[in-house]
Amino acid sequence: MNTGPRSAFRYIVLYAVAGFGLAVWAFPVIWGLMTSFKTERDVLAYPPKFIFTPTLDNYREVIFGASSILPNLWSSIVVASGATLLTMLFAVPAAYALARLRYPAKQASGFYVLATQMLPPVGLIIPYYLVLQKIGGLDSYGGLIAIYLTFSLPFAIWLMVSYFEDVPFEMEEAALLDRAGRLRALWYVILPQVRGGIAVTTIFVFLNAWNEFLFAVVLGGNQVRTVTVAMFNFISVEQTQWAKLAAGAMLAMAPVIIIGIFAQRHIVKGLTVGAVKGGGRR
Amino acid sequence: MTSTSAGVRLEAIRKCYGSTVVLHEIDLAIEPGEFFVLLGPSGSGKTTTLRILAGLEEVSGGRMLMDGVDVTTREPGERDVAMVFQSYALYPHMTVAQNIGFPLKMVGMPTAEIERAVMDAATKVEIGHLLARTPGQLSGGQQQRVALARAIVRQPRLFLLDEPLSNLDAKLRLETRLGLHKLQRSLDTTTVYVTHDQEEAMTLADRIAVFMEGRIVQVGTPREIFSTPATMAVAGFIGTPPMNLVPGNWQGDSVTAGGAKLRVQQASSAPRPVMLGVRPGDIRIAPGGIPVTVERIEDLGDSAITSFRDAEGRLIKMKNERQPTVAEGESVTLGFAPEAAHLFDNTSGERLAVT
Numbered sequence: 001m002n003t004g005p006r007s008a009f010r011y012i013v014l015y016a017v018a019g020f021g022l023a024v025w026a027f028p029v030i031w032g033l034m035t036s037f038k039t040e041r042d043v044l045a046y047p048p049k050f051i052f053t054p055t056l057d058n059y060r061e062v063i064f065g066a067s068s069i070l071p072n073l074w075s076s077i078v079v080a081s082g083a084t085l086l087t088m089l090f091a092v093p094a095a096y097a098l099a100r101l102r103y104p105a106k107q108a109s110g111f112y113v114l115a116t117q118m119l120p121p122v123g124l125i126i127p128y129y130l131v132l133q134k135i136g137g138l139d140s141y142g143g144l145i146a147i148y149l150t151f152s153l154p155f156a157i158w159l160m161v162s163y164f165e166d167v168p169f170e171m172e173e174a175a176l177l178d179r180a181g182r183l184r185a186l187w188y189v190i191l192p193q194v195r196g197g198i199a200v201t202t203i204f205v206f207l208n209a210w211n212e213f214l215f216a217v218v219l220g221g222n223q224v225r226t227v228t229v230a231m232f233n234f235i236s237v238e239q240t241q242w243a244k245l246a247a248g249a250m251l252a253m254a255p256v257i258i259i260g261i262f263a264q265r266h267i268v269k270g271l272t273v274g275a276v277k278g279g280g281r282r
Numbered sequence: 283m284t285s286t287s288a289g290v291r292l293e294a295i296r297k298c299y300g301s302t303v304v305l306h307e308i309d310l311a312i313e314p315g316e317f318f319v320l321l322g323p324s325g326s327g328k329t330t331t332l333r334i335l336a337g338l339e340e341v342s343g344g345r346m347l348m349d350g351v352d353v354t355t356r357e358p359g360e361r362d363v364a365m366v367f368q369s370y371a372l373y374p375h376m377t378v379a380q381n382i383g384f385p386l387k388m389v390g391m392p393t394a395e396i397e398r399a400v401m402d403a404a405t406k407v408e409i410g411h412l413l414a415r416t417p418g419q420l421s422g423g424q425q426q427r428v429a430l431a432r433a434i435v436r437q438p439r440l441f442l443l444d445e446p447l448s449n450l451d452a453k454l455r456l457e458t459r460l461g462l463h464k465l466q467r468s469l470d471t472t473t474v475y476v477t478h479d480q481e482e483a484m485t486l487a488d489r490i491a492v493f494m495e496g497r498i499v500q501v502g503t504p505r506e507i508f509s510t511p512a513t514m515a516v517a518g519f520i521g522t523p524p525m526n527l528v529p530g531n532w533q534g535d536s537v538t539a540g541g542a543k544l545r546v547q548q549a550s551s552a553p554r555p556v557m558l559g560v561r562p563g564d565i566r567i568a569p570g571g572i573p574v575t576v577e578r579i580e581d582l583g584d585s586a587i588t589s590f591r592d593a594e595g596r597l598i599k600m601k602n603e604r605q606p607t608v609a610e611g612e613s614v615t616l617g618f619a620p621e622a623a624h625l626f627d628n629t630s631g632e633r634l635a636v637t
């Protein structure tokens with residue numbers, strides 16, 4: 001190992017660049033965290049205060065107070081979990097079919113799945129609103145989950161297909177010869193090998209649904225108000241309650257961060273799976 | 283042990299992918315308990331035939347019978363066949379024991395019985411000590427044995443092997459070949475084995491079917507295929523080095539080829555152009571034969587291969603047990619015993635019967 005001055009210099013530069021990148025990336029999060037412990041007065045102080053007396057009032061307010069976001073967290077959990085569960089339930093078999101079966105127009109249907117991702121969501125809001133209004137789906141869990149499915153499902157299918165394609169054909173044929181039949185071959189042989197892919201896809205779909213704002217604010221209402229929408233309510237024409245907004249944001253981030261920590265191994269492995277053939281499989 | 287091994291018949295099997303015909307009307311009858319080898323160069327249709335036997339490939343025409351029962355449209359799992367894939371296709375997330383026991387688990391065998399059968403199969407291929415490992419922790423040779431154990435564990439009626447030795451190194455391949463032969467004899471299960479390696483085919487097979495361009499060109503024992511190849515292509519494919527082929531003119535009981543008149547066993551009433559074939563092992567340095575110059579002598583230790591070049595620039599090879607007493611560059615003449623000559627039709631390439 002070369003430990004000369006040249007290499008030491010390289011490391012310093014490398015760490016400096018990495019440190020700068022990290023600082024830029026982490027600044028809003030750290031700033032938000034600090035803000036969540038400040039009083040509204042301290043938040044608006046200029047120049048900004050880095051030394052202040054921390055308070056838990058904001059958290060007390062957004063958890064137990066009049067503007068508690070607990071019901072909204074619950075809404076988010078229901079919507080995100082429901083959308084994720086349904087998405088995976090449909091996406092896994094669909095992706096398997098796309099990856100394995102030979103049928104006419106396979107190419108075209110694969111492209112169609114991707115094409116749905118190309119529409120800007122804002123262009124869909126009004127049609128979605130009108131449809132949900134007609135069928136009485138506005139401000140309902142079912143309505144919002146159904147809308148989330150329209151974009152999470154194509155994404156999940158598209159992601160899962162590459163994982164299924166990575167499992168050698170012969171392994172499935174071996175299972176068929178071992179009298180497993182298609183369904184049991186899928187269950188015992190194929191699915192265990194795409195576990196990592198299922199984990200990654202589930203996380204992505206959940207995060208997308210959890211953080212979604214545009215559809216939630218337009219298609220939700222008093223019954224179904226997700227946490228992203230609730231936080232938006234801290235901003236009003238008269239006043240923006242920055243400290244409470246920050247405390248709410250920290251609470252809303254918590255589940256995401258927890259999932260991220262637990263799933264980190266899967267995510268990194270999952271993202272590199274396409275890079276090297278068979279690299280993510282073991 | 284088992285008397286349930288199946289006899290297999292393929293009748294006029296055709297396979298096309300779109301407009302490409304991969305198999306043209308294959309007819310094949312494999313006897314119960316036979317070790318049958320499908321031999322041919324890559325792309326000749328032998329693996330497709332094996333996959334049709336397994337039920338992994340649908341046929342475009344014809345039918346397949348097992349013990350007289352039409353199984354053409356049966357699913358792979360309903361045919362009672364086991365297969366060892368070229369890549370072994372082991373399940374990477376299962377232990378060796380789980381891999382071997384998988385086919386038994388799928389038919390709902392009780393756990394205790396599965397354990398006993400797995401141990402039994404593993405012992406037969408000498409991997410009893412590896413049962414707790416996963417395939418990723420095994421060498422290529424060990425993986426191959428696991429695949430073998432998984433195939434024999436449920437005592438199938440038909441045993442299919444797709445180039446099972448091709449991923450092993452040369453030494454291991456020889457050892458495994460011997461083991462495989464012994465195993466097949468002790469199980470007495472009908473076995474169909476695909477390979478492009480003629481040496482494997484010659485040493486393992488009871489009978490061989492030689493595939494060329496989607497057709498079976500010859501079926502016979504290894505000895506028959508070596509000594510009476512049905513076509514020029516088979517003659518050129520079997521044997522190391524392959525048969526020498528020289529164009530000539532056949533009249534009476536001799537062929538004029540390479541500038542010499544050579545006696546053959548068969549006689550032709552009318553003169554006709556033919557392709558004269560002689561195995562390198564049958565070539566001798568003899569007076570009155572084809573004039574050639576010695577180009578190169580390769581000493582293989584237990585044998586020697588001598589290359590000659592004739593007046594028209596053709597290469598002729600001779601194989602002897604001992605190095606011949608000639609020097610490179612020397613001019614000699616080559617002959618052979620009349621019964622060693624093989625004659626093939628010049629255009630169709632087919633073997634010519636005695637006329």
